[in-house]
Amino acid sequence: MHLHSIRLTQFRNYEAESIVFHPGFNVLTGANGMGKTNILDAVYYLCLGKSYFSAGDKFVVRHGSEFFRLEGTFRESGNPEKVVIKSLPGNRKEIEVNGKKLERIGDLVGRYGCVIISPDDIHLMLEGSEERRNFINNTIVQTDTLYLDNLLLYTQLLKRRNSLLKTFADGHTFDPLLLDTVSESMAAPSVFIHNKRQELVRMLSPVFNQCYGAISGSAEQVGITYQSQLENRDLITLFADTLAKDRLLARTTAGIHRDDLVFTMDGEPLKAFASQGQLKSFVLSLKLAQYSIMQSVSGRDPILLLDDIFDKLDHSRVQHLLALLHGGGYGQVFITDTEASRMKTIMDQVVGDYHMFEVSKGNVSEKSSDPQPE
Numbered sequence: 001m002h003l004h005s006i007r008l009t010q011f012r013n014y015e016a017e018s019i020v021f022h023p024g025f026n027v028l029t030g031a032n033g034m035g036k037t038n039i040l041d042a043v044y045y046l047c048l049g050k051s052y053f054s055a056g057d058k059f060v061v062r063h064g065s066e067f068f069r070l071e072g073t074f075r076e077s078g079n080p081e082k083v084v085i086k087s088l089p090g091n092r093k094e095i096e097v098n099g100k101k102l103e104r105i106g107d108l109v110g111r112y113g114c115v116i117i118s119p120d121d122i123h124l125m126l127e128g129s130e131e132r133r134n135f136i137n138n139t140i141v142q143t144d145t146l147y148l149d150n151l152l153l154y155t156q157l158l159k160r161r162n163s164l165l166k167t168f169a170d171g172h173t174f175d176p177l178l179l180d181t182v183s184e185s186m187a188a189p190s191v192f193i194h195n196k197r198q199e200l201v202r203m204l205s206p207v208f209n210q211c212y213g214a215i216s217g218s219a220e221q222v223g224i225t226y227q228s229q230l231e232n233r234d235l236i237t238l239f240a241d242t243l244a245k246d247r248l249l250a251r252t253t254a255g256i257h258r259d260d261l262v263f264t265m266d267g268e269p270l271k272a273f274a275s276q277g278q279l280k281s282f283v284l285s286l287k288l289a290q291y292s293i294m295q296s297v298s299g300r301d302p303i304l305l306l307d308d309i310f311d312k313l314d315h316s317r318v319q320h321l322l323a324l325l326h327g328g329g330y331g332q333v334f335i336t337d338t339e340a341s342r343m344k345t346i347m348d349q350v351v352g353d354y355h356m357f358e359v360s361k362g363n364v365s366e367k368s369s370d371p372q373p374e
């Protein structure tokens with residue numbers, strides 16, 4: 001499966017633009033602020049129904065416009081599938097696949113797998129545990145339709161439990177039966193989510209180590225571990241243990257919404273220990289491992305979006321990475337970079353067959369295609 005073409009209307013700095021892509025490697029080059037990353041975000045949006053970079057569509061719609069529209073044609077061996085997304089921020093959003101409106105935005109998720117690697121990921125993955133949970137969630141929702149339902153159910157019940165705790169605290173009351181009813185209904189989605197996360201990290205870990213070894217030339221030993229309060233206790237016991245604290249703080253202080261991933265390098269905490277290039281290699285490997293897992297679980301090649309990945313990597317890591325990308329059985333790949341000449345040299349050397357685009361102030365033009373073999 002690959003994205004054959006895309007049409008952007010009033011999307012970020014694009015007024016109206018159409019692009020036809022290569023089914024393999026696509027390289028987008030141009031100066032800072034021209035709109036390279038915005039194209040990757042448009043591709044991501046067509047796969048997952050939301051922006052990777054912005055929390056709301058009001059940041060996505062072109063300044064001065066009320067709406068934006070994205071159209072993408074995906075091709076597999078069979079018939080093409082056309083996805084149209086129309087959004088009027090603050091008002092409504094619609095997604096159509098082959099002219100048929102989807103009932104829920106979430107129904108798009110999982111049809112077209114997509115993995116993005118961007119420079120922001122490094123600090124995101126190191127800062128809040130929420131980002132690390134997002135990484136886990138984002139991986140599993142794309143391969144397991146029940147996961148999203150369980151996640152939504154859990155979040156809804158968590159809100160309900162928190163609001164009960166707040167009501168009790170505010171009114172100096174307590175209704176254990178009412179609280180128990182909500183707590184008990186959280187048990188089933190918790191177990192489901194916990195098991196899926198455990199399974200993911202179990203699968204991810206060896207692939208991640210392999211990717212890191214390939215990119216770094218096995219320079220360091222790295223590790224990821226899943227950390228969850230549900231590891232040794234079931235949810236009901238956990239809630240019983242934290243009840244006094246929950247009542248005092250008027251919120252649910254324990255549960256799978258506190259899950260985390262622990263990252264290490266040579267046995268030390270990653271954040272305190274690693275250099276910038278090592279961090280970058282770490283996050284790259286994590287995302288490439290995500291790609292492999294999604295690929296093997298779904299049996300299809302996700303789209304890979306690589307935003308500015310060569311920045312801060314030394315020459316040998318860049319070469320290793322490209323060799324990995326080229327030899328690693330990836331499907332369609334999008335790469336952005338500011339240096340057209342460096343990209344051309346690298347791509348000619350390693351890939352050979354690709355499309356190159358020049359991005360300039362919201363305009364995309366194809367620079368060269370399929371260079372002739374020598």
Ligand SMILES: Nc1ncnc2c1ncn2[C@@H]1O[C@H](COP(=O)(O)OP(=O)(O)OP(=O)(O)O)[C@@H](O)[C@H]1O
Pocket residue numbers: 011012013014030031032033034035036037038039058059060061062063308336338359
């Ligand atoms: N909603 C929007 N409406 C209009 N312009 C926008 C919107 N969102 C972002 N932009 C503009 O898009 C441009 C940034 O595009 P983008 O991030 O794709 O650049 P880039 O080519 O990836 O640059 P860099 O090389 O620095 O990463 C900026 O000029 C920004 O002001």
Ligand SMILES: [Mg+2]
Pocket residue numbers: 036037038307308336
């Ligand atoms: Mg960019």
